[in-house]
Amino acid sequence: xxxVSLYMSAPGGAALGHYVLVTIGYTCELGPExxxxxxxxxxxxxxMETYPLLCMAGTSVTLTTAYEGGATNDPYNISARIVQMx
Numbered sequence: 001x002x003x004v005s006l007y008m009s010a011p012g013g014a015a016l017g018h019y020v021l022v023t024i025g026y027t028c029e030l031g032p033e034x035x036x037x038x039x040x041x042x043x044x045x046x047x048m049e050t051y052p053l054l055c056m057a058g059t060s061v062t063l064t065t066a067y068e069g070g071a072t073n074d075p076y077n078i079s080a081r082i083v084q085m086x
Contacts, residue, residue, distance in 0.1 A: 001085040002026070002053045002061050006037065010076040012044035018069030020076055024051065027059040041074045052085075 004024055019042075024035040039047055053061060063080050 002055055003083045004051045005081045006049045007079040008039045008047040010039055010041045014041035014074040016042055018074050021066045023064045025062040026053050027056045028054055
């Protein structure tokens with residue numbers, strides 16, 4: 001069992017179509033699973049999420065980010081913590 005806590009924020013003001021995608025991947029008893037969270041950089045906003053993940057033994061938990069948009073200087077914050085539960 002793992003817990004993934006995710007915090008994302010953006011002050012807004014980016015051009016239309018600019019966003020950041022966070023993808024969490026793991027394997028459970030049903031097979032590979034993916035959780036995708038989108039942070040819109042156009043509007044000011046905060047996303048706070050916590051996911052309890054019941055993973056198969058020996059699986060890895062991955063967290064990746066991808067920036068989508070034209071400019072590369074849109075401000076945003078991402079903080080993530082992955083904790084293995086006893």
